[in-house]
Amino acid sequence: MSGRESFLLDGTPVPFAPGETVMQAALAAGHYIPHLCYHRDFKPHGSCKVCTVRAGGQTVASCTLPAQPGLEVESATPELEDNRRTLVQMLFVEGNHFCPSCEKSGNCLLQAVAYELGVLSADLDHLFPSRPIDASHPDLLLDFNRCILCELCVRASAEVDGKGVFALSGRGIGKHLIVNAESGRLVDTAIAATDKAVDVCPVGVILRKRVGFAVPIGRRRFDVAPVSAQAKGDAPRPPREKERR
Amino acid sequence: MRVDLETAAAPAGLRRVAIDPVSRVEGHGKVTILLDADDRVHQVRLHIVEFRGFEKFVQGRPFWELPVMVQRLCGICPVSHHLAAAKALDVVVGATRLTPTAEKVRRLMHYGQILQSHALHFFHLASPDLLFGFDSPVEKRNIVGVAAEYPDVARKGVLLRRFGQEVIRVTAGKRIHGTGAIPGGVNKSVAPEERDALLADAYRMIGWSREAVELVKRLHFANVGLYNSFGSFRSNMLSLVAPDGSLDLYHGGLRARDEAGRILFDHAGYQRYWDLITEEVKPWSYMKFPFLRELGAEQGWYKVGPLVRVQNCDQIPTPFADAERREFVDFGGGQPIHATLAYHWARMIEMLFAAEEIKALLHDDDITGNDLVVTGTPQRRGVGVIEAPRGTLIHHYRLNAHDQVMRANLIVSTTHNNQALNHAIRQVAKRYLDGRRLTEGLLNHIEVAIRAFDPCLSCATHALGRMPLAVDLVDAAGDTIGRLRRDGDGGCVDAAAAGRKDGP
Ligand code: SF4
Ligand code: FES
Numbered sequence: 001m002s003g004r005e006s007f008l009l010d011g012t013p014v015p016f017a018p019g020e021t022v023m024q025a026a027l028a029a030g031h032y033i034p035h036l037c038y039h040r041d042f043k044p045h046g047s048c049k050v051c052t053v054r055a056g057g058q059t060v061a062s063c064t065l066p067a068q069p070g071l072e073v074e075s076a077t078p079e080l081e082d083n084r085r086t087l088v089q090m091l092f093v094e095g096n097h098f099c100p101s102c103e104k105s106g107n108c109l110l111q112a113v114a115y116e117l118g119v120l121s122a123d124l125d126h127l128f129p130s131r132p133i134d135a136s137h138p139d140l141l142l143d144f145n146r147c148i149l150c151e152l153c154v155r156a157s158a159e160v161d162g163k164g165v166f167a168l169s170g171r172g173i174g175k176h177l178i179v180n181a182e183s184g185r186l187v188d189t190a191i192a193a194t195d196k197a198v199d200v201c202p203v204g205v206i207l208r209k210r211v212g213f214a215v216p217i218g219r220r221r222f223d224v225a226p227v228s229a230q231a232k233g234d235a236p237r238p239p240r241e242k243e244r245r
Numbered sequence: 246m247r248v249d250l251e252t253a254a255a256p257a258g259l260r261r262v263a264i265d266p267v268s269r270v271e272g273h274g275k276v277t278i279l280l281d282a283d284d285r286v287h288q289v290r291l292h293i294v295e296f297r298g299f300e301k302f303v304q305g306r307p308f309w310e311l312p313v314m315v316q317r318l319c320g321i322c323p324v325s326h327h328l329a330a331a332k333a334l335d336v337v338v339g340a341t342r343l344t345p346t347a348e349k350v351r352r353l354m355h356y357g358q359i360l361q362s363h364a365l366h367f368f369h370l371a372s373p374d375l376l377f378g379f380d381s382p383v384e385k386r387n388i389v390g391v392a393a394e395y396p397d398v399a400r401k402g403v404l405l406r407r408f409g410q411e412v413i414r415v416t417a418g419k420r421i422h423g424t425g426a427i428p429g430g431v432n433k434s435v436a437p438e439e440r441d442a443l444l445a446d447a448y449r450m451i452g453w454s455r456e457a458v459e460l461v462k463r464l465h466f467a468n469v470g471l472y473n474s475f476g477s478f479r480s481n482m483l484s485l486v487a488p489d490g491s492l493d494l495y496h497g498g499l500r501a502r503d504e505a506g507r508i509l510f511d512h513a514g515y516q517r518y519w520d521l522i523t524e525e526v527k528p529w530s531y532m533k534f535p536f537l538r539e540l541g542a543e544q545g546w547y548k549v550g551p552l553v554r555v556q557n558c559d560q561i562p563t564p565f566a567d568a569e570r571r572e573f574v575d576f577g578g579g580q581p582i583h584a585t586l587a588y589h590w591a592r593m594i595e596m597l598f599a600a601e602e603i604k605a606l607l608h609d610d611d612i613t614g615n616d617l618v619v620t621g622t623p624q625r626r627g628v629g630v631i632e633a634p635r636g637t638l639i640h641h642y643r644l645n646a647h648d649q650v651m652r653a654n655l656i657v658s659t660t661h662n663n664q665a666l667n668h669a670i671r672q673v674a675k676r677y678l679d680g681r682r683l684t685e686g687l688l689n690h691i692e693v694a695i696r697a698f699d700p701c702l703s704c705a706t707h708a709l710g711r712m713p714l715a716v717d718l719v720d721a722a723g724d725t726i727g728r729l730r731r732d733g734d735g736g737c738v739d740a741a742a743a744g745r746k747d748g749p
């Protein structure tokens with residue numbers, strides 16, 4: 001790694017390759033910055049704001065911030081962590097998240113980030129939206145109650161699967177995930193259980209039917225180690241590995 | 246003897262007394278008593294509000310969530326709901342026969358639950374009344390009092406329960422709200438080191454369970470008149486039995502007997518339980534009243550739970566528990582035992598059975614196997630029945646073509662016992678309360694009868710083993726004329742009359 005340029009993350013030098021974002025370089029070096037809408041296989045989106053840091057006198061999303069030599073980035077400050085907690089709490093109350101009976105529990109990024117940030121309760125009034133599930137597809141199920149609007153499925157379906165099955169509609173608090181079909185139902189789209197879009201959802205919205213609780217509690221991704229200890233697993237894959245996929 | 250105090254002949258002008266246990270968890274029970282000016286009892290009713298809305302709540306949910314979701318129904322025996330739902334969904338995924346590993350791991354989980362629940366009930370909840378007497382000082386009548394005077398009993402109770410919880414953790418993944426049973430099987434088997442750790446304690450648990458049976462027997466024999474008559478009533482009986490007639494709390498066919506012990510039906514498949522059992526609604530209670538269809542609502546009500554199961558089976562497949570069963574049955578002298586307090590004795594025989602079953606399953610290599618799940622031709626309807634600690638538990642689901650739950654019907658143990666509980670407290674009210682001034686000790690008699698069934702409304706009492714009660718005396722005009730209140734730590738105060746009913 002010698003000879004590579006680096007920036008400072010909370011005072012620690014982090015080397016980076018040209019074109020990398022602060023998030024990508026930090027994760028590759030094993031430094032965790034909380035995030036939800038960032039995914040190593042997709043272009044940064046910058047919408048959840050959980051990854052917000054202070055750099056160069058500004059408050060910016062680290063997943064879209066290009067790394068620059070000598071840049072001083074603050075991430076683990078009490079104020080930034082506080083803001084992150086509030087963002088996560090808002091996501092919890094805007095949807096219907098009932099971890100104890102959710103099959104994604106232990107594999108859910110929202111839950112893992114909440115634990116990481118020490119979110120123990122919502123501290124805000126729940127909105128209890130009414131969002132019926134879409135079970136129309138024979139192999140897949142959509143439980144809209146848990147959507148955090150990260151648009152990963154939108155991106156995956158459009159960019160990888162070439163199908164454009166999902167989209168976001170509405171604005172502000174009314175923003176919600178929709179299915180691109182005249183009927184609005186998943187069964188009337190071209191989605192297949194093997195699509196990238198099916199695997200990419202960080203929470204429990206897009207689910208394969210009838211597999212539910214096949215993996216026991218205790219053996220799920222975030223049961224094994226907290227999300228912060230798995231930073232490298234979220235780092236961008238080296239180009240060759242990506243091709244093989 | 247049947248006592249009919251369900252509805253007073255002339256309710257006008259009677260005083261109403263409400264025994265209102267505070268509910269912190271699911272169940273909420275209340276006893277109302279109508280008294281006349283001479284304190285004579287005219288009407289006694291147990292009202293239970295529980296599980297409302299659950300059937301609605303699961304509508305539209307994907308079926309594979311149910312075994313995990315239904316554990317929220319009850320904080321006391323979540324494993325029973327977990328397994329009953331999983332059994333119903335075995336039918337839905339077409340798993341007509343589970344793999345040996347799946348079936349045995351589930352059995353292990355279930356017997357762990359029976360052990361921990363029966364231990365909790367007997368040692369924490371019932372033993373203070375039984376060891377010290379129903380009228381003993383309230384300060385003493387709790388698990389702390391038991392620990393002070395009978396430290397060995399209390400300690401073993403705690404450790405028996407902990408062992409049961411450990412069996413659950415190993416099989417379900419967590420002590421509470423595990424995910425072990427899934428439609429068509431289980432998601433994990435038992436690791437050899439987990440098995441060995443449990444085996445190291447298993448024999449001691451059998452020994453302690455035998456001591457517990459001895460203790461409860463001693464209490465029964467020491468006061469035979471009271472134990473045989475207290476809250477006693479004759480009724481039909483219902484439980485699952487194994488194909489060979491053995492006691493089996495995990496699976497089997499339905500067997501019903503009449504009050505004299507004659508078989509009404511036997512080895513009946515439960516997939517169409519509604520051909521055998523139906524439910525009546527009464528205007529004064531949220532909880533339905535199930536009865537055997539062929540006998541009708543008047544004659545067809547029955548009881549469920551340990552007292553029934555130990556007598557309904559032909560034998561118990563483990564040696565120590567079967568020897569105890571024989572002694573129990575002999576005690577009845579050829580007649581079924583209907584004594585409400587004999588529930589405790591039967592419950593300890595079942596705890597012994599559970600301990601012996603756990604030991605046998607731990608020695609079975611199948612529990613460490615890898616063949617976990619089977620599926621077959623999917624169905625749109627499934628019924629799962631299990632003998633939960635408190636009695637027969639029925640889960641019934643109908644799905645639409647998209648794997649969503651359309652309709653759920655649950656008949657929980659306490660609902661099966663609804664009429665029986667009412668009979669027990671009417672019996673006690675008639676015998677002990679009639680014509681006397683109410684005191685805390687007298688009210689406790691009502692609770693002792695309720696507690697013998699270990700109904701789910703006792704959720705609220707498990708922490709300290711007692712129900713906080715508020716009893717209001719209301720005159721004919723509906724005004725509160727007196728109040729007796731007992732708080733959670735046993736203090737009993739005569740609160741002055743207040744116009745406002747500040748119930749729990
Ligand atoms: S469905 Fe999942 S992947 Fe798609 S926007 Fe919602 S949370 Fe993100
Ligand atoms: S991870 Fe950067 S904005 Fe969502």
